Amino acid sequence: MEKGEAAMSTGPYSAKVMEHFMNPRNVGEIENADGVGEVGNPACGDMMRLYLKVEAGRIVDAKFRTFGCGAAIASSSMLTEMIKGKTVEEAQAITNQQVAEALDGLPPVKIHCSVMAEQAVKSALDDYAKKHP
Amino acid sequence: MTPIFFDHISTTPLDPRVFAAMRPYFTELYGNPSSHIHDQGQEGLKAVDAARSSVAALIGAKPGEIVFTSGATESNNLAVKGAAGASAEKWKHIVATEVEHFSVLNALIPLSNRGYEVTLLPVDTDGKVDPEDVRKAIRSDTLLVSVMHANSEIGTIEPVAEIGRIAKGRGVLFHMDATASAGHLPLDVGEIGADLVTLSAHNFYGPKGTGALYVREGVALESQIDGGFQERGFRAGTENVPGIVGMGAAAAIARDEREGWAAHLRRLEGKLREGVGKTVEHLHFTGHPTDRLPGHVSFWVEFAEGESLLLFLNVHGVMAASGSACSSNLRGHDEEDLVASPVLRAIGVPSDICTGSITFSMGKGNTEGEVDHVLGTLPGIVKRLWEMSPTYLDYQKKKA
Numbered sequence: 001m002e003k004g005e006a007a008m009s010t011g012p013y014s015a016k017v018m019e020h021f022m023n024p025r026n027v028g029e030i031e032n033a034d035g036v037g038e039v040g041n042p043a044c045g046d047m048m049r050l051y052l053k054v055e056a057g058r059i060v061d062a063k064f065r066t067f068g069c070g071a072a073i074a075s076s077s078m079l080t081e082m083i084k085g086k087t088v089e090e091a092q093a094i095t096n097q098q099v100a101e102a103l104d105g106l107p108p109v110k111i112h113c114s115v116m117a118e119q120a121v122k123s124a125l126d127d128y129a130k131k132h133p
Numbered sequence: 134m135t136p137i138f139f140d141h142i143s144t145t146p147l148d149p150r151v152f153a154a155m156r157p158y159f160t161e162l163y164g165n166p167s168s169h170i171h172d173q174g175q176e177g178l179k180a181v182d183a184a185r186s187s188v189a190a191l192i193g194a195k196p197g198e199i200v201f202t203s204g205a206t207e208s209n210n211l212a213v214k215g216a217a218g219a220s221a222e223k224w225k226h227i228v229a230t231e232v233e234h235f236s237v238l239n240a241l242i243p244l245s246n247r248g249y250e251v252t253l254l255p256v257d258t259d260g261k262v263d264p265e266d267v268r269k270a271i272r273s274d275t276l277l278v279s280v281m282h283a284n285s286e287i288g289t290i291e292p293v294a295e296i297g298r299i300a301k302g303r304g305v306l307f308h309m310d311a312t313a314s315a316g317h318l319p320l321d322v323g324e325i326g327a328d329l330v331t332l333s334a335h336n337f338y339g340p341k342g343t344g345a346l347y348v349r350e351g352v353a354l355e356s357q358i359d360g361g362f363q364e365r366g367f368r369a370g371t372e373n374v375p376g377i378v379g380m381g382a383a384a385a386i387a388r389d390e391r392e393g394w395a396a397h398l399r400r401l402e403g404k405l406r407e408g409v410g411k412t413v414e415h416l417h418f419t420g421h422p423t424d425r426l427p428g429h430v431s432f433w434v435e436f437a438e439g440e441s442l443l444l445f446l447n448v449h450g451v452m453a454a455s456g457s458a459c460s461s462n463l464r465g466h467d468e469e470d471l472v473a474s475p476v477l478r479a480i481g482v483p484s485d486i487c488t489g490s491i492t493f494s495m496g497k498g499n500t501e502g503e504v505d506h507v508l509g510t511l512p513g514i515v516k517r518l519w520e521m522s523p524t525y526l527d528y529q530k531k532k533a
Contacts (some may be wrong), residue, residue, distance in 0.1 A: 069440040
């Protein structure tokens with residue numbers, strides 16, 4: 001860590017948000033993913049694409065690419081950690097509040113980033129259901 | 134390394150000489166200028182008068198034409214609402230531009246609710262308003278034209294002298310918001326032909342909470358704060374003596390040193406502009422390439438969101454600003470506060486590929502070494518964001 005990094009304040013975000021923003025988990029894509037979800041729109045400031053690998057009804061891998069603010073990237077990263085190892089049903093039940101709480105909260109104007117994470121997993125699971133009827 | 138402050142457009146550090154000038158007026162010379170019957174009050178009055186002369190000299194005004202306020206927001210409100218309040222019923226039309234500061238644009242809202250008609254002029258892709266558009270917009274019932282001297286977000290200097298001539302020719306008041314330019318650009322109210330000019334002390338190394346409005350002799354304004362008769366009746370309330378003293382000291386320093394600062398800042402600006410243009414792909418500069426505030430470099434980068442860029446820059450010790458869709462009001466109360474920058478919209482930046490511009494605004498204390506640090510840091514940050522971005526991935530696949 002550079003000297004500047006150690007002294008940094010987290011600004012409007014929790015330390016957890018900054019930690020996930022700086023070191024996002026599971027960035028990338030999964031080739032031949034079992035489910036892909038995409039939500040948001042760059043024109044609105046953020047866009048998230050989520051890739052899932054599902055084996056025997058359980059999410060064994062998740063990767064994401066996100067265009068967006070610090071909260072959007074941290075929410076994406078946190079979401080992938082939360083859903084890995086969960087069954088499809090368990091992942092379906094994840095709410096935006098759970099994502100926000102796992103990040104030690106988000107500023108009020110950034111709640112939509114956690115909503116985007118919830119929508120992304122639902123969208124990816126819909127895609128999975130279509131591909132695996 | 135020491136953090137690098139490249140956000141002088143938001144505020145500037147108080148010059149230590151200004152602080153030294155202000156100090157006695159907190160604890161020793163605390164007199165109220167209105168109580169000038171006694172010695173303490175006399176000291177306060179003398180200090181305010183001296184500061185008034187100094188601020189007037191910065192912009193080629195007479196001391197009696199300077200009204201001290203709490204800052205640029207109050208000055209803009211006083212100019213716009215005060216001019217409307219003091220004018221007869223028949224003057225019902227105001228002309229401004231789409232790129233004015235919120236303290237002008239939002240001050241116009243209650244006026245339009247009261248029956249005033251407001252014409253907001255567009256700007257070109259460099260952010261300049263066409264004086265011809267001003268000429269065409271002026272009607273027989275136009276009261277006021279309000280155009281900023283220079284834009285804080287994209288740095289562009291507006292053709293204010295031409296606009297001043299047009300307004301004068303038609304007998305219309307001309308208000309110029311010089312918040313970003315005063316103390317940095319040559320500014321002579323006579324040459325520009327302005328009737329009202331907004332000034333902010335903390336934008337030229339003075340204290341926060343102090344500003345001024347130049348009010349040309351003979352121009353009538355309705356006070357927006359009712360109370361006593363301070364500031365010739367334009368602004369009630371006991372004067373912020375230490376702040377006013379600070380503004381006077383800052384104005385005197387700026388008058389002596391402005392040209393030296395500008396030369397230094399033009400060098401830094403050229404180096405930073407050339408450097409980022411060379412090292413960062415998909416980068417688009419905003420604002421006019423040459424008619425701009427000294428030391429101001431602004432741009433946006435495709436596939437990289439503005440707030441994320443700022444957060445990473447901050448982690449690397451670089452403080453900058455953004456007019457980004459996402460970060461413009463992070464401490465707002467709800468998502469309604471997340472509005473895209475009206476300035477970026479006005480210059481026609483496509484909203485589907487740009488959600489944030491970066492503004493580097495350097496000050497007199499910045500160095501070439503700091504520019505080098507930014508140039509060494511920014512390309513890596515952009516790359517890191519691109520690697521996370523689905524839109525960059527799509528772009529690359531399309532290219533391949």
